[in-house]
Amino acid sequence: MSKPKLISFKVCPFVQRSVILLKEKGVDYDIEYIDVYNPPEWFLKLSPTGKVPIMQVEGTVLFESAVINEYIDEVYPPQIHPADPLLKAQNRAWIEYTSPLYMGTFNIIMSKKKEDMEKALEEFDKNLAGLEKAKQHKPWFNGEQLSMVDISAAPIFTRISFIKDHCKQDLLKAYPALQQWSDDLLQRQTVKDSVVDGFSDLLFNRMKDNESYILKNES
Ligand SMILES: N[C@@H](CCC(=O)N[C@@H](CS)C(=O)NCC(=O)O)C(=O)O
Numbered sequence: 544m545s546k547p548k549l550i551s552f553k554v555c556p557f558v559q560r561s562v563i564l565l566k567e568k569g570v571d572y573d574i575e576y577i578d579v580y581n582p583p584e585w586f587l588k589l590s591p592t593g594k595v596p597i598m599q600v601e602g603t604v605l606f607e608s609a610v611i612n613e614y615i616d617e618v619y620p621p622q623i624h625p626a627d628p629l630l631k632a633q634n635r636a637w638i639e640y641t642s643p644l645y646m647g648t649f650n651i652i653m654s655k656k657k658e659d660m661e662k663a664l665e666e667f668d669k670n671l672a673g674l675e676k677a678k679q680h681k682p683w684f685n686g687e688q689l690s691m692v693d694i695s696a697a698p699i700f701t702r703i704s705f706i707k708d709h710c711k712q713d714l715l716k717a718y719p720a721l722q723q724w725s726d727d728l729l730q731r732q733t734v735k736d737s738v739v740d741g742f743s744d745l746l747f748n749r750m751k752d753n754e755s756y757i758l759k760n761e762s
Pocket of ligand 1: 555579593595606607608
């Protein structure tokens with residue numbers, strides 16, 4: 544089987560989910576970065592949605608990070624999804640639950656207006672409260688075994704940690720289970736290695752260029 548190839552944008556959390564999974568499984572893969580806001584023609588021909596990630600596998604293009612991760616999990620052992628159909632379905636639902644959180648962190652750091660940022664913070668907090676309740680086991684979502692939910696949630700914690708360091712907002716302060724989960728995930732080697740060099744500067748510069756409100760709000 545030839546190497547799969549991911550097309551990525553350096554600060555995209557969705558691509559980061561696939562990178563973590565590939566690294567967890569020790570899969571040899573290629574990755575090419577594009578500017579998704581100024582995409583090359585060849586990319587637009589390949590990506591049905593114009594979004595990253597896409598993954599090229601032997602001439603076939605896969606899109607949507609959750610689907611790409613399902614494929615990676617099926618094809619490259621060891622299988623991370625649990626065998627039990629009920630637990631697997633429940634895990635898939637929580638992976639789905641994490642999707643608006645990605646948009647949430649984006650809206651928090653990129654809103655230009657105070658009211659938009661505050662709305663984003665409020666919605667994000669509601670979603671975090673739900674996740675805090677759901678995180679019942681330790682260290683990982685299902686207990687001892689790392690799950691696809693952990694992998695799918697990790698990039699959110701990368702961004703929450705960035706927001707704490709650069710925007711002086713501790714989004715996890717009311718959520719001890721999530722704080723512990725974040726600490727465990729951000730210490731994991733595959734998660735560390737999934738963050739591109741210069742990640743914080745890239746994101747911070749995008750916020751500055753964008754004149755994001757959260758930066759004006761800094762004390
Ligand atoms: N549901 C998609 C979301 C992917 C997504 O929103 N990617 C962003 C970058 S992080 C993108 O490509 N945005 C460009 C656009 O919306 O045109 C997935 O999980 O793969």
